[in-house]
């Protein structure tokens with residue numbers, strides 16, 4: 313345990329049973345890095361650097377971290393950068409979510425174990441910001457979240473391209489035979505062309521807006537493009553803010569509160585943000601004992617308008633959102649719905665910030681609250697006998713003509729089964745059927761991948777079918793769209809009702825009633841339940857992190873955190 317009276321290098325000494333020896337030894341080793349004695353007396357701001365050669369979104373971190381260091385020095389602190397693991401979304405197998413908790417543990421433990429008085433967390437790609445916020449919440453040291461910022465868009469012929477809604481759009485065209493191999497090859501090289509996170513309101517941008525709304529990032533920083541000079545100024549300001557917090561500490565537990573979490577949910581709904589963010593915000597809040605109920609999400613969703621016209625729901629890209637006013641403009645429109653007495657790492661309240669920030673707004677991209685894009689929020693939780701603990705539908709990215717519908721189930725029992733059969737010309741499926749994917753939840757071997765966006769079978773996509781009802785215990789990329797029911801809990805791998813669905817069963821979806829029902833009588837379901845066999849390799853036959861994950865990961869409605877990472881009073885410990 314660190315002693316809060318101690319500061320800088322004298323914090324949290326290595327224990328040799330002789331405090332003075334520990335100080336002497338640490339100073340001696342720190343001196344070997346070329347620091348003067350004067351510098352070594354300074355308070356320390358750690359900089360958690362998630363740069364990696366396997367993370368294209370963090371390509372610019374060396375320059376960004378230099379800016380953070382400048383800010384720390386301006387504030388009278390000593391900046392010391394340290395590495396944590398990084399999670400490059402598309403470089404991880406089976407899926408990046410599986411390693412979010414590992415990164416959160418790395419962040420928490422290194423923030424706690426190393427001698428720093430405050431920390432700047434530098435992340436961006438989808439799972440990195442949730443992991444850093446989770447770690448910071450548990451370590452509860454003054455912390456500022458600095459995000460990577462979004463990529464700029466590119467061009468293919470006359471079309472503007474941005475990762476990764478357009479990745480999916482063009483892949484859909486390729487599958488449907490509308491473009492050829494040469495064209496898809498050209499597009500592949502033009503989708504992601506600068507440093508930064510995906511260029512649409514995907515998970516990374518959603519989490520950036522959430523972090524700013526929570527108060528963990530400095531006001532105005534969520535949407536600045538990665539390559540814009542303002543991003544470097546945001547880095548400098550974040551370093552300075554962290555240095556200031558050494559003398560006036562503001563801890564994550566003061567910033568992430570029930571009220572700020574509710575504000576963050578409003579932001580998520582108003583921006584038509586990623587479904588993944590529900591899982592991440594639940595996990596972040598859960599680290600401080602704050603529970604997010606899906607029933608409350610529905611109440612907020614019914615009273616929060618969708619304001620932001622960005623892909624994948626709308627037309628525009630993150631750079632347009634930045635120039636249109638960014639998260640601050642959305643917060644100003646939402647002001648009557650927000651708790652204004654929440655604290656930010658700038659040392660002001662959200663209310664202060666909105667008073668001071670008259671800012672320009674481009675209403676072509678960020679609507680006025682009185683003339684929203686949609687009167688209700690982008691996400692809705694569904695309940696019913698198919699999802700007793702809830703499921704999520706991103707209604708703002710779905711086809712409303714499919715919202716009140718009954719269909720015949722076409723079941724895929726695993727991702728492998730899906731891959732093997734989805735394009736089989738003999739697959740018995742029509743556009744009115746409901747595609748069901750089982751065993752892709754958090755405890756499955758696949759670790760809840762972004763596979764909920766089941767591909768439309770080729771035999772249907774080639775006839776122009778663009779959307780169908782798809783149901784699974786998996787997740788969906790924040791950049792995807794479609795009538796897709798996700799995060800069904802409990803999942804099939806633990807014997808949840810999703811595991812009991814058979815080909816030909818009838819399922820009823822009602823977005824109006826917020827329900828998803830399997831229309832099979834209870835006696836038949838009881839018979840199927842009695843016959844159910846788990847398909848997973850049992851945890852005791854797994855090893856290492858894979859085993860830890862299988863044994864301790866919680867369901868989607870609890871944020872897929874590990875049970876032992878919850879606060880002690882949550883687990884009875």
Ligand code: FES
Pocket residue numbers: 369400401402436437438476508509510514516
């Ligand atoms: Fe990093 Fe999309 S791949 S944010």
